[in-house]
Amino acid sequence: xxxxxxxxxxxxxxxxxxxxxxxxxxxxxxxxxxxxxxxxxxxxxxxxxxxxxxxxxxxxxxxxxxxxxxxxxxxxxxxxxxxxxxxxxxxxxxxxxxxxxxxxxxxxxxxxxxxxxxxxxxxxxxxxxxxxxxxxxxxxxxxxxxxxxxxxxxxxxxxxxxxxxxxxxxxxxxxxxxxxxxxxxxxxxxxxxxxxxxxxxxxxxxxxxxxxxxxxxxxxxxxxxxxxxxxxxxxxxxxxxxxxxxxxxxxxxxxxxxxxxxxxxxxxxxxxxxxxxxxxxxxxxxxxxxxxxxxxxxxxxxxxxxxxxxxxxxxxxxxxxxxxxxxxxxxxxxxxxxxxxxxxxxxxxxxxxxxxxxxxxxxxxxxxxxxxxxxxxxxxxxxxxxxxxxxxxxxxxxxxxxxxxxxxxxxxxxxxxxxxxxxxxxxxxxxxxxxxxxxxxxxxxxxxxxxxxxxxxxxxxxxxxxxxxxxxxxxxxxxxxxxxxxxxxxxxxxxxxxxxxxxxxxx
Amino acid sequence: xxxxxxxxxxxxxxxxxxxxxxxxxxxxxxxxxxxxxxxxxxxxxxxxxxxxxxxxxxxxxxxxxxxxxxxxxxxxxxxxxxxxxxxxxxxxxxxxxxxxxxxxxxxxxxxxxxxxxxxxxxxxxxxxxxxxxxxxx
Numbered sequence: 282x283x284x285x286x287x288x289x290x291x292x293x294x295x296x297x298x299x300x301x302x303x304x305x306x307x308x309x310x311x312x313x314x315x316x317x318x319x320x321x322x323x324x325x326x327x328x329x330x331x332x333x334x335x336x337x338x339x340x341x342x343x344x345x346x347x348x349x350x351x352x353x354x355x356x357x358x359x360x361x362x363x364x365x366x367x368x369x370x371x372x373x374x375x376x377x378x379x380x381x382x383x384x385x386x387x388x389x390x391x392x393x394x395x396x397x398x399x400x401x402x403x404x405x406x407x408x409x410x411x412x413x414x415x416x417x418x419x420x421x422x423x424x425x426x427x428x429x430x431x432x433x434x435x436x437x438x439x440x441x442x443x444x445x446x447x448x449x450x451x452x453x454x455x456x457x458x459x460x461x462x463x464x465x466x467x468x469x470x471x472x473x474x475x476x477x478x479x480x481x482x483x484x485x486x487x488x489x490x491x492x493x494x495x496x497x498x499x500x501x502x503x504x505x506x507x508x509x510x511x512x513x514x515x516x517x518x519x520x521x522x523x524x525x526x527x528x529x530x531x532x533x534x535x536x537x538x539x540x541x542x543x544x545x546x547x548x549x550x551x552x553x554x555x556x557x558x559x560x561x562x563x564x565x566x567x568x569x570x571x572x573x574x575x576x577x578x579x580x581x582x583x584x585x586x587x588x589x590x591x592x593x594x595x596x597x598x599x600x601x602x603x604x605x606x607x608x609x610x611x612x613x614x615x616x617x618x619x620x621x622x623x624x625x626x627x628x629x630x631x632x633x634x635x636x637x638x639x640x641x642x643x644x645x646x647x648x649x650x651x652x653x654x655x656x657x658x659x660x661x662x663x664x665x666x667x668x669x670x671x672x673x674x675x676x677x678x679x680x681x682x683x684x685x686x687x688x689x690x691x692x693x694x695x696x697x698x699x700x701x702x703x704x705x706x707x708x709x710x711x712x713x714x715x716x717x718x719x720x721x722x723x724x725x726x727x728x729x730x731x732x733x734x735x736x737x738x739x740x741x742x743x744x745x746x747x748x749x750x751x752x753x754x755x756x757x758x759x760x761x762x763x764x765x766x767x768x769x770x771x772x773x774x775x776x777x778x779x780x781x782x783x784x785x786x787x788x
Numbered sequence: 789x790x791x792x793x794x795x796x797x798x799x800x801x802x803x804x805x806x807x808x809x810x811x812x813x814x815x816x817x818x819x820x821x822x823x824x825x826x827x828x829x830x831x832x833x834x835x836x837x838x839x840x841x842x843x844x845x846x847x848x849x850x851x852x853x854x855x856x857x858x859x860x861x862x863x864x865x866x867x868x869x870x871x872x873x874x875x876x877x878x879x880x881x882x883x884x885x886x887x888x889x890x891x892x893x894x895x896x897x898x899x900x901x902x903x904x905x906x907x908x909x910x911x912x913x914x915x916x917x918x919x920x921x922x923x924x925x
Contacts, residue, residue: 473893473901503899629908636909679883685837710832756832
């Protein structure tokens with residue numbers, strides 16, 4: 282067991298500065314209007330740094346820098362770009378503990394997760410896209426003996442990226458690695474709830490990238506995100522967030538006729554067929570953990586397995602065991618490596634979850650465990666902590682249909698395969714799903730029938746690079762974590778070449 | 789575009805969306821800064837399930853949206869329209885919504901975020917009689 286000292290205290294691997302500016306053209310640039318906003322840690326609720334409050338002027342300045350850098354960066358050889366991505370990965374790896382503690386302080390999540398998941402995955406994503414770029418090839422079509430179509434990948438130019446707050450560094454990496462690999466310059470806006478940790482990362486990697494290739498403008502959505510998303514100077518916008526903002530970004534994009542990629546969340550079913558309980562063995566234990574993963578990252582995951590569907594014949598037994606497993610979750614100081622669940626990322630998120638606990642009860646759902654705020658002591662008393670909560674109810678209830686984005690799972694039963702698929706697909710969303718069965722045929726059929734972009738089969742919440750991730754239905758457009766994301770950041774140039782000296786004969 | 793009308797029960801109009809005094813006060817301040825406003829209820833992740841407040845007309849509504857009501861705020865010349873995606877409303881229609889405000893660091897492009905507050909929806913189940921008079925039973 283290790284308890285890390287809070288940033289800035291003796292022995293802590295990281296110290297935050299008292300203020301962070303924008304990062305534009307390779308330099309730290311104060312905001313044009315001179316404003317800053319306070320950034321609290323969800324661990325204690327106390328402010329720990331202040332952040333430049335960006336406006337349209339800052340976005341324009343960042344776009345100037347990006348447009349200055351994009352042509353040169355786009356012409357850099359794939360080998361050189363890949364080498365830079367690999368060096369970024371090495372730098373993150375060499376500073377893993379420092380970044381993990383910084384991330385925990387900014388976001389509130391347990392350091393166990395930042396050490397074992399967020400940062401190692403970020404390292405791997407940069408390396409994956411370095412490799413994917415080196416292996417990417419254009420194509421040649423033989424139209425006829427004398428006519429050849431050559432297809433080249435070309436960067437889009439300057440792209441805008443708006444990052445969510447649930448995995449601040451990792452979500453930035455998901456977007457940055459393919460965009461930079463593909464040869465684009467980027468203007469990125471971090472979430473205003475978690476704007477600080479990315480600046481610790483930037484300080485570590487700033488010297489590796491040519492000035493202007495990566496620019497970060499901080500600030501609020503309406504003041505900095507909107508001018509970026511609606512700018513006619515970006516060739517693409519990538520956004521992770523919610524549906525209304527996703528639609529608004531598409532509306533802006535329609536004015537500029539540019540593509541978007543959107544990741545807009547889900548209400549993922551986690552389906553447990555009865556053969557899971559055929560033996561009380563290692564696999565059964567794994568399935569119980571799979572249920573309990575709703576509490577990973579305090580439930581603040583777009584793919585949170587927030588609907589558990591359990592077959593009637595094992596319902597009472599499985600749910601009883603799963604409830605015991607949930608009650609064993611250790612909640613506490615996020616900087617303690619034994620802590621399994623930390624703080625919610627912000628006060629408004631905290632309030633929203635509490636509002637859903639109210640409506641779940643009002644709709645008649647039964648609370649099997651949790652259902653309230655968690656009262657922690659000492660410095661943590663001011664933080665945003667919620668008890669891991671299991672509701673039992675019906676799929677028509679709002680707690681089964683809306684993304685609570687907290688440590689809350691809504692459980693219901695199904696009778697047979699058809700019933701399971703009907704309930705699983707009765708949702709507006711289609712990002713993730715889980716299927717648990719010892720029967721390969723059941724697992725395969727269910728995985729193909731569930732309308733979701735990612736169906737974890739006998740596992741959950743794994744996010745390796747090299748496996749495509751993205752949504753069906755209202756959950757968005759595009760596939761991240763995979764080489765196909767390079768295509769989302771590239772144009773196709775076709776040279777259609779005639780090697781025949783003969784004229785057409787038309788004129 | 790579907791325009792939902794309030795139902796009636798016992799002579800009283802049944803509103804689908806209400807407003808707390810704190811939210812009304814914030815809307816007066818925000819209108820002074822941004823001009824007339826509108827709401828569109830969001831779904832999905834991160835800052836989803838929250839009402840997004842925009843300058844009126846900033847978000848283009850269409851045939852995929854339901855107009856749940858117009859919030860009348862004392863002191864404002866025009867009411868504030870409240871919208872939701874029609875497919876989302878199918879799962880919400882049995883509840884009466886109240887726009888409230890809490891301290892926080894909102895997101896999306898909603899106009900209140902820089903003020904250090906966030907609009908929040910509180911929900912109450914309609915009674916069977918109310919639900920019937922709204923035409924749902």
